[in-house]
Amino acid sequence: MEAGEDRPRVGVDEWVASHDDRLAERTGFAGLARKIDDRVPAWARLTLFAAVAATLPLWMGRGDLFAYGIFTLIYILLGLGLNVIVGNAGLLDLGYVALFGFGAYFYALLSSEHYGIHWPSAISIPVVVVSTALLGLVLGIPSRRLLGDYLAIVTLFFGQAFVVFVNAANPTVAGHGLTGGPNGIADIDPNDIFGYDLSSRTQQYYFILVVVLLVLIGLHFLSESRTGRAWRALREDPLAAEAMSMPVNRLKLMAFAFGAGIAGLAGCIFAAVLTAVTSGNFALPILITIYAVVILGGIGSLTGVVIGAIVINVSFQFLAPENPQQNARILFYAVIVLLLVLAVRPWWRLGIVLGGVAVLGVAAHAIAAAISPSWTSGAVVEGGRLAGVTSDWVIIPAGHERFANAAYIALVVLVLTLTRVHGWWRTALVIPTVYLSAIVWETSFVEQPAVARWILFGALLVFLMTVRPQGLLGTPRVEIV
Amino acid sequence: MRKVPLFELKDVTKSFGGLTVADKLSLHVDEGEIVSLIGPNGAGKTTVFNLVTGIYRPDSGEIRFEGRNVVGLPPHKITQLGIARTFQTLRLFLNMTVKENVMAAAYGHTHSTVFEAIFRLPRARREEREIAHLAEEKLAFFGTRLVGYRMNQQAYNLSYANRRRLEIARAMATNPKLLLLDEPAAGMNPAETHELTELIGRLRSEADYTVLVIEHDMHVVEGISDRVVALDHGVKLCEGSFGEVCTNPLVIEAYLGLQGAA
Numbered sequence: 001m002e003a004g005e006d007r008p009r010v011g012v013d014e015w016v017a018s019h020d021d022r023l024a025e026r027t028g029f030a031g032l033a034r035k036i037d038d039r040v041p042a043w044a045r046l047t048l049f050a051a052v053a054a055t056l057p058l059w060m061g062r063g064d065l066f067a068y069g070i071f072t073l074i075y076i077l078l079g080l081g082l083n084v085i086v087g088n089a090g091l092l093d094l095g096y097v098a099l100f101g102f103g104a105y106f107y108a109l110l111s112s113e114h115y116g117i118h119w120p121s122a123i124s125i126p127v128v129v130v131s132t133a134l135l136g137l138v139l140g141i142p143s144r145r146l147l148g149d150y151l152a153i154v155t156l157f158f159g160q161a162f163v164v165f166v167n168a169a170n171p172t173v174a175g176h177g178l179t180g181g182p183n184g185i186a187d188i189d190p191n192d193i194f195g196y197d198l199s200s201r202t203q204q205y206y207f208i209l210v211v212v213l214l215v216l217i218g219l220h221f222l223s224e225s226r227t228g229r230a231w232r233a234l235r236e237d238p239l240a241a242e243a244m245s246m247p248v249n250r251l252k253l254m255a256f257a258f259g260a261g262i263a264g265l266a267g268c269i270f271a272a273v274l275t276a277v278t279s280g281n282f283a284l285p286i287l288i289t290i291y292a293v294v295i296l297g298g299i300g301s302l303t304g305v306v307i308g309a310i311v312i313n314v315s316f317q318f319l320a321p322e323n324p325q326q327n328a329r330i331l332f333y334a335v336i337v338l339l340l341v342l343a344v345r346p347w348w349r350l351g352i353v354l355g356g357v358a359v360l361g362v363a364a365h366a367i368a369a370a371i372s373p374s375w376t377s378g379a380v381v382e383g384g385r386l387a388g389v390t391s392d393w394v395i396i397p398a399g400h401e402r403f404a405n406a407a408y409i410a411l412v413v414l415v416l417t418l419t420r421v422h423g424w425w426r427t428a429l430v431i432p433t434v435y436l437s438a439i440v441w442e443t444s445f446v447e448q449p450a451v452a453r454w455i456l457f458g459a460l461l462v463f464l465m466t467v468r469p470q471g472l473l474g475t476p477r478v479e480i481v
Numbered sequence: 482m483r484k485v486p487l488f489e490l491k492d493v494t495k496s497f498g499g500l501t502v503a504d505k506l507s508l509h510v511d512e513g514e515i516v517s518l519i520g521p522n523g524a525g526k527t528t529v530f531n532l533v534t535g536i537y538r539p540d541s542g543e544i545r546f547e548g549r550n551v552v553g554l555p556p557h558k559i560t561q562l563g564i565a566r567t568f569q570t571l572r573l574f575l576n577m578t579v580k581e582n583v584m585a586a587a588y589g590h591t592h593s594t595v596f597e598a599i600f601r602l603p604r605a606r607r608e609e610r611e612i613a614h615l616a617e618e619k620l621a622f623f624g625t626r627l628v629g630y631r632m633n634q635q636a637y638n639l640s641y642a643n644r645r646r647l648e649i650a651r652a653m654a655t656n657p658k659l660l661l662l663d664e665p666a667a668g669m670n671p672a673e674t675h676e677l678t679e680l681i682g683r684l685r686s687e688a689d690y691t692v693l694v695i696e697h698d699m700h701v702v703e704g705i706s707d708r709v710v711a712l713d714h715g716v717k718l719c720e721g722s723f724g725e726v727c728t729n730p731l732v733i734e735a736y737l738g739l740q741g742a743a
Contacts, residue, residue: 246588
């Protein structure tokens, strides 16, 4: 290969300076996304997000707005709070969900029929946010001495203790149980703006959207301030940060309290929107989902948290049991294509793979049909636009019970082989693997929706994190060089 | 009567279990001086830095800076008083940009609160401008080595010599009076070492820092020092001009063993 005339010589300053650009060129789609993320200024991204988000109620049904819109916003808020603690300050806090729960329960106590107290949001939300921040401060005290895994264990205990306390302890205060035990607290007031109740979903949605935007702006400014930089410095090297005049212990507590405050805010909104809280809302699966939001988007990146929350919550709701079966099918094929786009580069090689898969499918289907019609006459599970395409492309036999199992085993073998070969062999092998996975999906998984959904969700996370360990928009971090 | 030195160790003792790493150690640095600390590996040089900056607490003795005893203060307070250090093992904030590395170190002498930062109040905005200016100024001290596109690169992209320079720039951003440099020439080639020797001179002449430096490279030590202090096993062997110290039999023995002195 010959170096172009206009290209700087390898090793000179200009060459070093353009290193990131070359990296972006090499990494295809993912690199491109990062480059866009770098070039587009923060305010433009925020405006774009606000503009798109604001149109949601105009074209979405009320139910969808609740499931997709409001819940995504709540996940964004939770992700932002956790991002301060884990992403900025680098403290592994597994008790975070308890702070969210505390906020929700405290709001429920201050504004519901439970004790007959009905404080307006203008008072109850600040009170809850400040109290949750103080609780976060207490939770942060072990972080003065405990690092990494040890801190994670202590905070995890706190999270579990909260659930047990709410569920089982339920101490009697002023006549009846403080937390309502397993029944939780019901009839919680909606949020209000100086006395005006936000009772419709649209009003609630816009209220939360404004809150999320304000928090995003505040966090952006904070991360570009002395405190934000000090948090990142302490994540990188606490001893050096301390030696460079940063009070490390105080900064850790500040991070805990600040993240907790945002969790408390999310709790208030969550309780008001749901109008009821139970301990199950704040158990381990929610914690894992919040972590998934932050990690998927790319730890430490505000845009990443927003995108992570959208991806996680939308795919989560999309696969919800009450949704039609074809959702899972659409997601399955979408995930396959997405993975190929992320993993196969350059572009023309991706084209070969996709084209190859399509051709292989048509050919295999034709051959199978020629051998015996029984090989292709199996019924496609549930309709949907994709079902028609599928029945002409994927081999779905009627009878031949062993076929599905054999295909499954063959798929596992192919995937394992795939990890051992490289270059053109790998490209060639990807084509039958993708086709075979479609067969396995249509013959085995699609009939067991509940299982298939979770497998799909897990596979999405595992693959994405393998392809991009730093998350969608995260910067790859260097530990030792 | 001698005037009070800028910085002084008085009979400082520190031991880890049975190993005494500083034994009734006394030394002082006057304002405007460049003093070198030399000694074989394991002599306790870096321990002195760790004691001074509050990372270790001495078992007994006093550490005085501008007449004030700093023993027992947390490291960040000591840095805020005006003692900044670099690390022998390089402890940069690798996943932050070069400029951010320097800006972060201005934490001690800035005051805007979280609240002011979030709402972009005047003081926070003014301080941000000042910190950015300060960082560019400190980085410009190293000529073209750390400015330009490098300023916005992650610190892990820097070469080894540039990382050493960035460590010094970061320490400068804390606005210190006394700079403690821990083996600034380690891993540098002869040309870079020569450049560094000049740089340490400029740290005093242009930036008015008092410098205490640990160094193994005797050319550097000879080139920069007003005074040299030799340590071995936590004990001060001798101090004086470079010529006096490097011909001292105790020092030669510590470096080369008994045969050398005989």
